[in-house]
Amino acid sequence: MIHIKTEKEIDLMREPCRIVKDTLTFVGTKIRAGMTTKELDTLIERFIRSEGAYPSCLGYGGFPASACISVNEVVVHGIPDDRVIREGDIVSVDLCAYKNGYHGDACRTFCIGEVSPEKRQLVKVTEECFFQAIKGLRAGTPLYDIGYRVQKYAESFGYGVIRSYTGHAIGKEMHEDPSVPNYGKLGTGMRLKAGMVLCIEPMIAMGDWRVRILDDEWTAVTVDGKPAAHYENTVVVRTDGVEILTL
Ligand code: MF3
């Protein structure tokens, strides 16, 4: 079921999205080599709650933490634990906040200290995939143009586009229809409508795009153990473009 948001609903979504953005900015000031992903998660939970919001990931489908923290070869849904963040790691922090009856959702991949040029480029290109995807995007654009643009850009660097996870619409639920894949055929899929609120989230691997789920039933790692990056914003589809709520 697709929910087109009214202007009033979009205004209600600004606050959770602003909190997500501010939390990620806060993460940028705190994340450092030597800390565990669990320690970072604790800081994130405290920050989101101090804003009067709820960390939507906590308890979602049984997820045991407030943020997904995915290091290097972990693509998505890394469970915060005793893993120590090290110099040279790339760390994706994906989080949601719930307030005013709505969710906001975004992700950034952080480079810890001196990171290899290869990994640095992966992080940069993943972010650029998002901006490629929203280029020219507006009401009337075919849905799979988003994935087409992400895939075309990522593959031009020889990277793999993760297939088994996608972006999604968002609102009163964290995951609403439609799904927003990061691959696709130009000119196909439903036409986007003004008032749709979408999470566009390229997940890009340095090598093979296939993933494997660990025994914890959450952690998705690349099959070849090569690093992956993730970048996400919540955006509103407008008649003349998109409005990014988490930047
Ligand atoms: N923020 C993630 C997304 O982009 C959701 C993570 S699943 C959870 O869809 F269980 F951790 F919440």
Ligand code: CO
């Ligand atoms: Co999302």
